[in-house]
Amino acid sequence: xxxxxxxxxxxxxxxxxxxxxxxxxxxxxxxxxxxxxxxxxxxxxxxxxxxxxxxxxxxxxxxxxxxxxxxxxxxxxxxxxxxxxxxxxxxxxxxxxxxxxxxxxxxxxxxxxxxxxxxxxxxxxxxxxxxxxxxxxxxxxxxxxxxxxxxxxxxxxxxxxxxxxxxxxxxxxxxxxxxxxxxxxxxxxxxxxxxxxxxxxxxxxxxxxxxxxxxxxxxxxxxxxxxxxxxxxxxxxxxxxxxxxxxxxxxxxxxxxxxxxxxxxxxxxxxxxxxxxxxxxxxxxxxxxxxxxxxxxxxxxxxxxxxxxxxxxxxxxxxxxxxxxxxxxxxxxxxxxx
Amino acid sequence: xxxxxxxxxxxxxxxxxxxxxxxxxxxxxxxxxxxxxxxxxxxxxxxxxxxxxxxxxxxxxxxxxxxxxxxxxxxxxxxxxxxxxxxxxxxxxxxxxxxxxxxxxxxxxxxxxxxxxxxxxxxxxxxxxxxxxxxxxxxxxxxxxxxxxxxxxxxxxxxxxxxxxxxxxxxxxxxxxxxxxxxxxxxxxxxxxxxxxxxxxxxxxxxxxxxxxxxxxxxxxxxxxxxxxxxxxxxxxxxxxxxxxxxxxxxxxxxxxxxxxxxxxxxxxxxxxxxxxxxxxxxxxxxxxxxxxxxxxxxxxxxxxxxxxxxxxxxxxxxxxxxxxxxxxxxxxxxxxxxxx
Numbered sequence: 001x002x003x004x005x006x007x008x009x010x011x012x013x014x015x016x017x018x019x020x021x022x023x024x025x026x027x028x029x030x031x032x033x034x035x036x037x038x039x040x041x042x043x044x045x046x047x048x049x050x051x052x053x054x055x056x057x058x059x060x061x062x063x064x065x066x067x068x069x070x071x072x073x074x075x076x077x078x079x080x081x082x083x084x085x086x087x088x089x090x091x092x093x094x095x096x097x098x099x100x101x102x103x104x105x106x107x108x109x110x111x112x113x114x115x116x117x118x119x120x121x122x123x124x125x126x127x128x129x130x131x132x133x134x135x136x137x138x139x140x141x142x143x144x145x146x147x148x149x150x151x152x153x154x155x156x157x158x159x160x161x162x163x164x165x166x167x168x169x170x171x172x173x174x175x176x177x178x179x180x181x182x183x184x185x186x187x188x189x190x191x192x193x194x195x196x197x198x199x200x201x202x203x204x205x206x207x208x209x210x211x212x213x214x215x216x217x218x219x220x221x222x223x224x225x226x227x228x229x230x231x232x233x234x235x236x237x238x239x240x241x242x243x244x245x246x247x248x249x250x251x252x253x254x255x256x257x258x259x260x261x262x263x264x265x266x267x268x269x270x271x272x273x274x275x276x277x278x279x280x281x282x283x284x285x286x287x288x289x290x291x292x293x294x295x296x297x298x299x300x301x302x303x304x305x306x307x308x309x310x311x312x313x314x315x316x317x318x319x320x321x322x323x324x325x326x327x328x329x330x331x332x333x334x335x336x337x338x
Numbered sequence: 339x340x341x342x343x344x345x346x347x348x349x350x351x352x353x354x355x356x357x358x359x360x361x362x363x364x365x366x367x368x369x370x371x372x373x374x375x376x377x378x379x380x381x382x383x384x385x386x387x388x389x390x391x392x393x394x395x396x397x398x399x400x401x402x403x404x405x406x407x408x409x410x411x412x413x414x415x416x417x418x419x420x421x422x423x424x425x426x427x428x429x430x431x432x433x434x435x436x437x438x439x440x441x442x443x444x445x446x447x448x449x450x451x452x453x454x455x456x457x458x459x460x461x462x463x464x465x466x467x468x469x470x471x472x473x474x475x476x477x478x479x480x481x482x483x484x485x486x487x488x489x490x491x492x493x494x495x496x497x498x499x500x501x502x503x504x505x506x507x508x509x510x511x512x513x514x515x516x517x518x519x520x521x522x523x524x525x526x527x528x529x530x531x532x533x534x535x536x537x538x539x540x541x542x543x544x545x546x547x548x549x550x551x552x553x554x555x556x557x558x559x560x561x562x563x564x565x566x567x568x569x570x571x572x573x574x575x576x577x578x579x580x581x582x583x584x585x586x587x588x589x590x591x592x593x594x595x596x597x598x599x600x601x602x603x604x605x606x607x608x609x610x611x612x613x614x615x616x617x618x619x620x621x622x623x624x625x626x627x628x629x630x631x632x633x634x635x636x637x638x639x640x641x642x643x644x645x646x647x648x649x650x651x652x653x654x655x656x657x658x659x660x661x662x663x664x665x666x667x668x669x670x671x672x673x674x675x676x677x678x679x
Contacts, residue, residue: 014351044477056357063379100475110469110472112494113459117452120492143578146581147536149494150589218607304644308666327667334664
């Protein structure tokens with residue numbers, strides 16, 4: 001299970017490389033003898049990264065009494081084992097033998113992450129979370145930074161989805177698309193994704209014979225069947241993007257305030273930020289600093305909702321049908337108040 | 339960095355210099371003076387000039403100190419008795435007990451799985467690097483964090499550009515300034531703030547801080563910060579406290595006290611999603627009551643639902659929704675002009 005190549009994390013910053021060295025040494029000392037492959041798999045780095053780090057550790061040490069980095073002032077390894085058997089044995093150590101504490105921010109990041117996970121319907125009682133957070137705080141060199149995430153009541157469907165995933169069975173539910181049409185779906189669940197407070201199911205849709213992303217809060221009449229999933233779907237690669245563009249997508253030109261980019265939510269993943277163009281000053285509603293972009297959307301219905309929510313930040317420029325769809329949507333809503 | 343030496347020193351990698359610095363400071367009980375460090379520690383000594391000016395090397399040391407402190411390495415400075423105020427005689431060391439993870443801290447497999455998932459949730463922004471470093475430290479004590487947690491891909495979003503600089507300022511306790519657009523104001527106003535906490539509530543990041551303009555604590559929505567966050571060099575004293583949890587409690591109180599009355603069209607997206615929201619109370623017929631923290635954020639969302647929802651109250655929420663709907667109509671009709679130009 002050695003991880004090499006693409007799977008390995010690369011450290012781009014000297015601080016991360018230093019952390020790797022400071023964490024690798026205690027691990028090696030603890031293990032007495034460990035193969036390069038095992039250490040690489042454990043730290044999820046390439047074997048080359050382990051070899052490079054060990055080679056550096058073996059010539060590192062303290063200035064010592066002579067301030068000349070004499071032999072006894074340096075780490076040493078068994079070079080025969082290293083060169084011939086690709087195994088690491090530290091034979092002499094200096095100054096460092098235990099693992100470092102967490103920094104205030106590192107502890108804070110994990111604590112906030114745990115707070116976020118508390119909404120997951122795992123069989124973990126809250127005592128486990130609080131004892132973990134307490135350990136992280138005690139294991140930090142300073143009190144953790146004040147970062148917190150409100151725990152949310154994740155929708156009840158999560159428990160059932162989780163059960164279906166674990167048992168490897170199919171799911172059935174009614175799904176309301178953003179077009180407004182209700183359809184019955186039968187799927188093989190693949191993964192539960194979240195994006196802050198929004199939860200999604202990535203699943204193999206039987207009728208469409210493709211992977212689809214479903215918002216949990218749009219599912220109704222959810223049923224966990226007893227039928228096993230139709231395949232392992234090992235060939236399916238689930239990226240981080242929840243929604244993928246398709247060839248028959250509608251291309252829409254929008255104009256937006258760059259500071260509103262973060263508000264566009266799921267649409268932002270479809271937006272090629274390199275293609276942003278400064279807006280023409282005579283364009284309707286153009287304000288200072290607005291930019292134009294072309295985005296691909298599956299249909300206008302999702303976009304018209306976003307645009308109607310934030311008309312001062314995002315405007316549809318083209319095509320005319322898309323502009324008309326926004327006007328129709330907003331006018332129908334306004335009619336209720338007149 | 340011009341070197342007048344005859345033999346230019348062989349370059350030492352940054353991580354090697356930092357690693358050697360940590361080792362040297364861990365090994366000393368009495369501490370090392372800056373001069374001892376610069377003249378003897380690997381990575382500095384090659385560039386040290388015993389007879390000349392070491393200003394750039396000293397600056398390098400100052401930056402390195404910041405870098406290793408950021409990793410949670412406790413770098414201590416002591417002033418030898420009898421020589422107060424003499425910068426040259428300050429001694430630096432890393433006290434072992436404050437450096438090492440306490441021996442009684444260990445993590446079970448189940449705990450390691452949760453921590454792995456917690457780190458995975460930070461897939462963007464500066465805290466993703468912090469969590470990856472925390473995982474390295476976990477692996478150091480043997481925690482096997484390689485096992486993927488099947489079935490989940492949680493993600494905490496930090497889409498706001500202000501998040502990274504603010505979290506940096508928060509941990510370094512530095513005063514920041516940023517342009518902030520308060521709803522209803524025509525233009526953003528520059529605020530100078532001592533950050534106390536960053537909290538996510540209802541999926542939105544908020545900064546709790548002392549607004550130095552009024553000398554009082556305020557809560558800022560990160561999405562309303564309209565320009566770059568500037569970190570000053572000025573620090574501030576922060577008494578230890580539970581700023582983050584009290585900020586969340588305050589937001590919860592506001593959420594609790596605000597109630598919107600809506601009518602949703604059955605079978606629509608609005609009906610399905612709004613009625614299942616946390617704290618949503620079904621009313622008579624197609625009515626739903628929702629708690630909220632910010633009238634403008636809720637108005638954005640409700641306007642987006644278009645004819646699927648009619649807001650019955652409170653009045654300022656109705657006004658805010660109608661304003662958005664009118665703007666949407668105005669901005670999109672008639673056909674755009676100036677396309678050719």
